[in-house]
Amino acid sequence: MKIHEYQAKALMAERGIAVPEGRVATTVDDAVAAVRPLIESTGNPVVVVKSQIHAGGRGKGRFVEHPDVGGVSVVLDGIDGGIEAVEARVRQLAEQMLGSTLVTIQTGEAGKTVNRLYIEQGIDIESELYLSVLLDRATSRNIVMASTEGGTEIEVVAADTPDKILKEEIDPAFGLLDFQAARIATGLGLEGDAHRNGVRFLKALAQAAVDLDTDLVEINPLVVTTEGDVMALDGKMSFEANALYRHPAVAGLRDESEEDPAEAKAKEFGLSFIKLDGTIGCMVNGAGLAMSTMDIIKHVGGEPANFLDVGGGADKDQIAAAFKIITADPNVRGIFVNIFGGIMRCDTIAEGVVEAVEEVGLEVPLVVRLEGTNVELGKQIIDESGLNVVSASDMKDGAAKIVELAK
């Protein structure tokens, strides 16, 4: 589960991790009202207006409605003009940004609507660094990863200059040890106060990652200020869904407006669904089979409209819900149901499909491939339903048939 930058920074601040001071605003007036207390509190006349969306690349992103406005805007008017000048500029920016569509490298062409702004104090930056805490699957441990190349995407650093990436493994029995934090701080070139602050920052961040069950914390950039403070200038946190039950406060930070409505709907029914851009809707049991059903559709020349795993123990209602989610996508020109019944019985799937079709109707071709437990019974239910369903003998046959029918 992703959260917004301002939420991540609040969680960090609670844990003693240094972040700039800021205020969140959902209206123009709130954005303007945030300016005076912020400047009075920090003494810095520079403020930054930051769009809050669940996607990176905001700084270089542009608004569809206002192509000259970036997703993150630094307001310098206060240096000469005082607080009133900052308020005027923030008002103008907030009017342009709130409710507008921000397109960044990560949002896709459609972009995302900005519903929240974060008004943050300006920082006098000495240097920009990179820092993250994430799972290293090869060792089954969390690692701290750092680089002097702040502001650059870590994938780029990894590809171009892999020797600039520092890593420390966190032993779950001990946490990040002092010397490990110090080794990273030194590797990042921190000295004096900055080194001391860096170690404190690293230890607190590693502990926060463990305490909050994050699956990724990424600080890019981590900045060293001219005064030797070490701060999270940006902050991204995402959380492991399986552990959210023990973090109700974090779970409450979920912003449903950032999620694909179909994906959110699927989640309600306990289905795993990912929307894609193709035309062949897929309903499958098991993640591996669902993934390879997408693959096989591509293999025979089609494009999958979605990934959908109904799981190992779906009931009739879930099958019906899955079917409705697929048919609600206007791009879908054909549906492929691919089931290997193990625990899940083919007759249950068949009943669910028939029920859903009877309820929502069927305007596109449907190919069903059933195999496994109670397969004959399942086929019989489909055959006797009188629905216009094409049976497939195996997965490849089914994929070929639906791609042909959907042309």
Add this chain to the structure above:
Amino acid sequence: MSVLVDIDTAVIVQGMGKTGRFHTDKAIAYGTKTVGAVHPSRAGQTERFTGATDHTGVQGRPDSYDVEVPIFGSVAEAVAGTGAVASVVYVPPPFAADAIMEAADAGVPLVIAITEGIPVADMVVAKRYLQDRNTRLVGPNCPGVITPQQCKIGIMPGYIHTPGKVGVVSRSGTLTYEAVHQLTRNGLGQTTAIGIGGDPVNGTNFVDCLELFNDDPDTEGVIMIGEIGGTAEEEAAEWIAANMTKPVAGFIAGMSAPPGKRMGHAGAIISGGMGTAAAKIDALEAAGVVMAPTPTDMGAAMMEALGA
């Protein structure tokens, strides 16, 4: 012969709830030697299972069963009371990692964790705990392990399996069933099928299973089924190139998966671009593995690898 489990493997069940009971019943019907269960508040009681036996014609098996499985208060007591050498974990996600560690503490040599949805952080701790102990963990989030007509530990449909000569190892449940089904149909059969699970932190990996199958005299070839994410398949490819003496077929799911959808943005970076299906397929092909282009071709790929 087989690997990990056979007709003599004595199994205890951790988590005798609705799911645990359902699958324990199926396992007993299949012939699994189920000797006990663990439930702290039901110690001293028994759980009764009755029904019709699977594959009754084999090895003079009776056509029905009626067994009382004793319940113990802890894994240690269950092991002491039954001599169990394996445990299957159906415990709900919040408590499953603890159940795995309890089994390791009790010295159970083989723990098979079926539970899906265990917090990653719990598994990181459990894996650290297992590091210095003589317990092999299979899973979690897996269908389990089956040696056809001898021992079924987990949730796979027993009837699709048939004794034979191919070792199966897979990260995906339903794709394992696809492969097994095809190997049954084309007459190759299976020695043992191992689901290693779909979680990012798991116990036994591909290399462990390849090693087991390589050393098993009855296994003539292995099919391994992987998917995107992590580097387990690349490590397997390296091991195969250096050590494997038997033919290997393979399949990787996720060729068309959109990047960054399931893993965090920085998640792919550790492996330096090695989490993609294409990279895995390349690595395995370079190691001489016969790759199936689609799941429908897995049985045929195994045939080809065996030169059959």
